[in-house]
Each structure stands twice: as structure tokens, then as C-alpha cells.
Amino acid sequence: MSNMSFENLETAYALLANAIDAAGEENELRFFARLTLILAHELGDIERFQKAIEGALEDIRPPQESHNKAVA
Amino acid sequence: MRPAGRGPLDSLYFTYPLFEADRAPELDGSDNRHPVVIVGAGPIGMTAALVLAGYGVRSILIDRKNTFNDGSRATCIARPSMHIFERIGAVKPFIEKALGWRYGRSYYRSDQIFRLEMPHPDGEKYLPMYNLQQQYAEKFLHDAVAASPLIDMRWQTEITGLTSRADGATLDLASPHGSYPIEAEYVLAADGARSAVRSMLRLRLAGENYEGKYVIADVRMEHDFPTERRAFFEPASNPGGTVLIHKQPENIWRIDYQLREGESEEEALREETIRARVGAILADIGHDEPWELEWWSIYSANTLLLDDYRQDRIFFIGDSAHIVPIFGVRGLNNGLADAHNIGWKLGLILSSGADESLLDSYSPERRGATLDVFENATKSTRFMTPPTRGWRLARDAALSLSLRHDFPRGLANPRQMQPYTYSESPLTPYASRDEAFAAGPTSGSAAPNAKLAQTSSDKPSYLLDHVGLGITALVFCDGQLSKDQHAVLEKLSDLDPHFKALITGPTEVPASPHWLHDPDGTIARIYGAEAGALYLLRPDFHIAGRWSTIEAQEILHTARLCLGRPAA
Helix, strand or coil, X not given: CCCCXXXXXXXXXXXXXXXXXXXXXXXXXXXXXXXXXXXXXXXXXXXHHHHHHHHHHCCCCCCCHHHHHXXX | CCCCCCCCCCCCCCCCCCCCCCCCHHHHCCXXXXXXXXXXXXXXXXHHHHHHHHCCCCEEEECCCCCXXXXXXXXXXXXXXXXXXXXXCCHHHHHHHCEXXXXXXXXXXXXXXXXXXXXXXXXXXXXXXXXXXXXXXXXXXXXXXXXXXXXXXXXXXXXXXEEEECCEEEEEEEECCEEEEEEEEEEEECXXXXXXXXXXXXXXXXXXEEEEEEEEEEEECCCCCCCCEEEEECCCCCCCCEEEEEEECCCEEEEEEECCCCCCHHHHCCHHHHHHHXXXXXXXXXXXXXXXXXXXXXXXXXXXXXXXXXXXXXXXXXXXXXXXXXXXXXXXXXXXXXXXXXXXXXXXHHHHCCCHHHHHHHHHHHHHHHHHHHHHHHHHHHHHCCCCHHHHHHXXXXXXXXXXXXXXXXXXXXXXXXXXXXXXXXXXXXXXXXXXXXXXXXXXXXXXCCECCCCCCCCCCEHHHHCCCCCEEEEECCCCCCHHHHHHHHHHHHHCCCXXXXXXXXXXXXXXXXXXXXXXXXXXXXXXXXXXXXXXECCXXXXXXXXXXXXXXXXXXXXXXXXXXXXX
């Protein structure tokens, strides 16, 4: 749990949205991976980082089979 | 638009009156000089005329149409607007007809992620929001306009030419009986988003257009759900788009849905498309009974405004001055506040000889309010209709995290209308006096209401019922006015023929005409005031200033500014 104010959360939301646009679609994944490692380092707490990873994975559906077939 | 086979005014439930154009007396040589001409008899123009009439000021109100606007349009009326309707003597039919509400729900896919609860303090007289189709609002205001001997309503009358001068304007008017020029000391342009007055003065709205377009549709159906705002993000019925649903009187439901990317406006507006899309949305919310299509239109989110709401003696009010996104329900409500603001100022000038400098505060105050609306509306528009890939990814992340986490849920808050605080207005010169208060409304903000202690079996009454047409002083004391309080009230009374002193406290003050008994200290608590404090209220219920102890010179100076009576 953090005690970030709602105003700061809103600011973080806007910073993130604008940064994704600044990175551009082809660099999006690289941007997210770099951002995540920086945040993990800043957080300095492996248990909380692991919890965050799990939280971000929740409700994300596994890749669809049709996609794999198309690749094959 | 309406379904095939029905005319533009063939509503399932509302009979549109058709107004005749009376022959204007100016065509037969009557004096064509008038104090105020208001262009546009929508809700904003009619409200401005009624505010002026409250000061005994005559106006001519023209509209090119012969009836009200069609469709539900601006359906949400916020609490401060109800106070304005009360002030102009028109609130009763609104209360009887409109559906009040204070809750909402936001859904992501099929799960509820946000519960909207608008504050409703115990002392408030009106609910935070009411739903009412716009044509009813226009009808109720028009009933009051028609009953006023001071308002000369001229339907089917169009402005065809305009000359603006420092001391007034000449308007060329065209009516079915002929054309005639008219001289106005003041003009209020309430002629909407495509304002003819604005184009004749070659003024342009500046700002941003957003990409997302929404269809708005009214349907009639028996559907059992309370009056709440429902917002659906990524519903099965409209993947990639957002849907809003509002209940309105007469079993009419208002559905707003976002067009999909690449969906053309022309295709979206076809009746078959509307029926298919609305049908899918209704099936998604579990309505499998029959429904009838009443009316539809299209809308895109903009934040546009004029650099100055004034040119010479022409003032822009409502959509002619600013266009705001619908998601915060501020189009109509912001416009009504414009009408009230210019109305009381012009009313004081034309009825009690206030100095014209009072009007200098109109544009800064109301432009400030619109810019504040933009800030909130931009946030809600970005959430409802993300403008870029980055905003969409961030929005979708916030929505999907909201399924299990509380922290991002506030991002889905529609940020409904809050009245603006005129803290930097020229009429609020002593905002620094706020520092002496630990609580209560700040200088420039809208005065909170309070329920008054009941004296007998009276109907409940409220503090704001007692606010006057000029300056109102709210004075806190305990049993006796101090010498300083007494002296400043005398001076305010000499200054302002409309002056009202509301004296409040736990112990009665003898021989006080406007004594508001506050046995439990409720008013004192809401206003964060101790005995000795004084608030000055403007006719539009905003706080002009507050003092924890009497500063006679500052109080009188503030009152003089608000009344347009600069010291000799």
C-alpha cells in the first residue's frame, strides 16, 4: 500500500499516457520493460515488486490459440 | 432526427407549441430604442431575460425559430442551476417534473468498477443533479417569460445585421411582417454554438476539437432502474467505445454511445444503424421488452471559447461564448451561470444606476469558470474517449486494474459540475482574509446552504432563501450586535436599496428584522464562523468576502465594487 494522493495518481496517469505516445508504438514494449526495471530498483523491495508483477498479470488472458496457429 | 414517417417535431410524448410572430410595433413607427435585446430564446437567453425582469428591467427576446429545441439535449440540471430557477420564480415545475439523482455507476466490460456518489450535505435544499429533457426546461422558462410584462418575446425574428458601438448596438431584424432596425443599449448574445452575433462581429472560438464522436438517442421503454448515471466502458454491445445511460421523465431513456474508430457519421446516423446499435445496448443491460425510438443526434467533444466574452456592449452568454464536452454536464449549467452573472450586474446598472465598470468583471469571472470546466472536462474526456494510443493503453490499464483494486477507481469519476470560485475576480479583493478562518467557504466560492431551525409547523426553510437582489450580509453574533457590526450594517443599508442583513446566532437579537435562529450552531459550523464574523454574499450566491472581525473599510469597499458604486 502506498499513500499516494489521488492528485498525484492522476499526474502519474497522465505522465504514463504521454510517455507511451512519446515512445512510439514500435518501442512500447522496450519502454515498459525499462520502466518496470527502473521502478523495481526505485522500490527496493523484492516482495512488493513480486506482488506488483502478480497484480499486473491478474485478469490478463493467456495468448489465444488462434494466434499461435496463424504464426505456425 | 426522428424515425421515418415522423416530422421533426413529431414527438412520442411532447407537444411542441408553434408560436406566431406578432407584428413588431417598430414597423408602425414605435420608438425603436430599447435597454436590452437578447438574441436567442433557448434556456440561457430566457433565463437572462427573467433575471433582468427581477430587477424591473425590460428586454426584447428574439428567436428565429417558432418553437423549442427538439430532443433531450442538455438533460442534466445541477444544483446551482436550480437555485437560479428559484431566483427567477420558475423552479416549481422543474421540481415537479425533473428526476433528481446523486448516484452513478461505472462498469468495465460487465463488472462495476466505480460507484459515483455526489455530495449531498444535510443543509442543501436541492439534490446535486436533476434529469429533464431540454424542451421541458425551455417550456417552463417560456411559461415564466410569457407571464412577465417586462419581456417582449418575438418568435420567428432573425438578426440580419449588427453594428456595435461603445454606447450600444444597432440590430437589423427580419420577421414575417417585415424588417426593421432596433437600437439597444446592451445586447446579450445567447444564440448558441453557431451564434450569428459572433460571426457578424467576426469573432472566433479558439481551443481544441477531440476525435471521439457520440450518438445521443432518446428511447421510450418501461425499464426498471433507478435514476442514476450509468457509464459502460468496453461493453459487449459497443466494443472499443463507451456508453452512457440516463433516465428521464415520461419513461424516456437517454443513451449516449461512442462511435467506433473509422465509423462514418453518415452511416452512424442512419435509422437502421441507430436501431441496431441501441438495440444491442439495451439487450446488454438486460432490457428485452419492446422499446420505441424517439429522437437522435450526434455530438463531438470540444473545448472552445472566446478570448473575451464581451465586445463593446455586446455580451456572449452560453454556447455562443464556449463549447464544452458533455461528460461533466456543464454546457447548460455553465451557461445558466453566465446568464445569472450578467443578469444581476446589468440589472443593477439599469435599475439602480450602478456604474458600468461592474460589467468589467463578467468576462474574467465567466471565462475563468469555463477554463476550469475545460480542465476537468479534458480529464473526463480523455478517460471517456482516449485521444491517442498512449491514453487508451493507460485508460484500459486503469479500468482493468479497477476490477480488483481500489486505487485507480477515482480516475473513472465523471467530475460533475461544481460551481467555480471567483477568488481572483476584481469583485473579490480581500481573499487573503480567508486566512483567519479554519473552515467554511472561501472568498469567491458559492455559498453553502443551511437548513434553518423551524420556528413552528412552517415548511422547512433555508439560508439561501433569504439572499437578496443586492448585497446580503450574513452576520454572526451572540445575543447582541457589536457596535462595529451595527455601524457597518447601517452603512451598507445606506449604500444599497436591496441590502439584506441576515443576523444569526444561538441567542436572539432583539428587534432584528432578518433574524435566523441557529440554536445548534449549524450555520456557524458550515461557515466556520464565530461571533463577530461577517460574510458578504452577492446576488448570485457567491461570497464576495468574509471577515472574522469587522473591517469596516474593506467590507464597504467590497460592497461598493459589487454594487458598481465606486467611492465618490
